[in-house]
Amino acid sequence: MVFSLSKNTVLFSFVLIAACGKTASVEKSKVESQKTSSGQMADGRQQVEEIKTGAENYEKYLPMLNGKAVGIVTNQTGIVTTDGKTENLVDFFISKKVGLKKIFAPEHGFRGTADAGELIKDGKDTRTGLPIISLYGDNKKPKPEQLAGIDVLVFDLQDVGARFYTYISSLHYIMEACAEQNIPLIILDRPNPNGGIVDGPTLEKENSSFVGMHQIPVLHGMTIGEYGQMINGEKWLKNGVQCKLTVIPCLNYKRDMPYHLPIKPSPNLPNDQAINLYASLCFFEGTNVSLGRGTSKQFQLYGSPDLPNTGFSFTPMPNEGAKEPPLKDKVCYGEDLSEAPKVKQLELKWLIKAYSETKDKSKFFIPFFTKLAGTKTLQQQIEAGKSEAEIRASWKPGLDSFKKMRKKYLIYE
Template sequence: MGNEQWAIANSKEHTIKTGADNFAAYLPLLKDKKVGIVTNQTGIVTLNGKKSNVVDFLLEKKIDLKKIFAPEHGFRGTADAGELIKDGKDTQTGLPIISLYGNNKKPKPEQLEGIDVLVFDLQDVGARFYTYISSLHYIMEACAEKGITLIILDRPNPNGGIVDGPTLEKENTSFIGMHTIPTMHGMTIGEYGKMINGEKWLKNGVQCQLTVIPCLSYKRTMPYSLPAKPSPNLPNDHAINLYASLCFFEGTNVSMGRGTNKQFQLYGSPYLPNAGFSFTPGPNEGAKDPQYNGKVCYGEDLSGISKVNRIELKWLIKAYKETADKSKFFIPFFTKLAGTTQLQKQIEAGLPEDQIRESWKSGLEAFKKMRRPYLIYGE
């Protein structure tokens, strides 16, 4: 399958219905209610072969939609990672948009005033540092405190059931890692919401009135190709598959392709040796001023490799070994991404990948045991 295509990867996917497409299960719950929605460009509904945004669909069904809450990247999904998203109005529907990024990660009580039910429809990619699960945490907390029901329209995890990586240590908690889970959690966002509730991770142990609208005819072992980019720098299936492995480079002096058309499918820097592959980042959608803007970076093109079924550390280890000045390779942000101080120490000490992976084993086994009661689609 070409990297520039969002084609259906498997004929079985024709039978998969997302939570948003499971209309009969949630439309009755919204009837005669004042509704708010957390969504973006990934909130796609398919009806009679026609795709539309879930906001437009609900309005067509005469649902009393009051507000749109937008996460990182905004409602239309075009903002840079970390870019300030301002409140505003959707030009297509006239509905007010409230940003849930920056200083307003958690909806304020007054922003939820007059809302009976909040709908959540965002496409996650199964990685701890992908911030939509952090947004979900704060939304659940706000709903619990306000006594508002939250309905999650579930969507398949494009990285299936991959559970891998170091488990976050509480002292390294941040918006890119809020819970003591591995780097890849192998759950759908609906299952994850159930776990947040069940493990009482919300402030003061409060629990949200939560309803998960499940996907139909779906098992986590099925391949799933997303119908829309989940964010500007995840342009295709290959990038999504490599995201958890290459995102660690965000905590180093190495670029993972922001400012190119192969984001999260290559890596390089001016400080790596010229081994025959180079790229020069420049401004584009999702990277107005990318790292090493206009500078030649040397590294490796991974856009043609086979799909990975775990976190691969070999590229990170190789880049560290080959970089010109190892003292400038890691930056403090790396610890937040890894969720632990151990990974950087292990790489600096020259530990082989299999030995590093062995150190994750007990954490992964404990997490798999913890998540089991919350799974909807089997192991």
């Protein structure tokens, strides 16, 4: 993947969009209310309820699976903690006697160990014996025969809130396939670790790809459940179809809450720092600069042989998630950002600095940069010497329009 968390009685009203499968008409939205309680302890400190993910809100969705043939889209991030025990959702389903029939795995595979962009083959889960269908490579959208016999599909993947993190692209194709086959889809929601940030250039339709399918900014500030509601509501699926969608919300969660991911969402996002810097440093994927693949600090540093030696260097070497890292075996000079303060916006300063210090600027950008940016304008602005403030100002109309559109799909404060 081009590759990341997010007390007073609060009433959350969760709008769960349900739409018809093969028609464009929308059924009345399902509304569920969740109440969270908090108060003051004897010493005056605020007592806060623990965040529960949608998967852990199982009393809401397990009854929907009774007697059904179930398929699941998940990977290593689909975990459930109950009574102090943490297990994969697949194993949890088996223990609850859910009629699980197939596992569908996105980029990086079911166990989450494959390289970014690596071809994942279909296979079988060694623990349960269930068939695993890869949803990466040429088979991004489940085929009708792969969904045959499935009554309901469950989706549980940990997103990181960036347009080019491809789990939301996988969600698009899953929703489209479910709509076309009239199969209900249940999204088990999870907090967005970058949920308080909406920032970056808005994708232009002509630059759509699997690393950016929709006309949204780089950082969308939504949970994957909210995002699914937006895909449905804006009729972004092929021919305007809409899927029968239910979102099982997180409990006790607010958008600006810090959230530590209990398990890394992909091989090259090993910790909170990498997840926070992911969107800002991912632009280097479209340049001749390394962002640390092939090191132990992926998405926490950057460098290249063409940058000046200021005392910091690293050499990318093959490792898990990067069998052939960019600039392998080459000494790269740049910056270590592993201890940098947490960012609260999409930062361009490192990209602009690297461009300005590169000796041969004609080789800095590669065509993939436009797909990541979603527009040709950003590269043109940097090449023209525009300041970060000037570039950020150009994003405002798109950001304002997006924020207005997304309001009706938000579940959390």
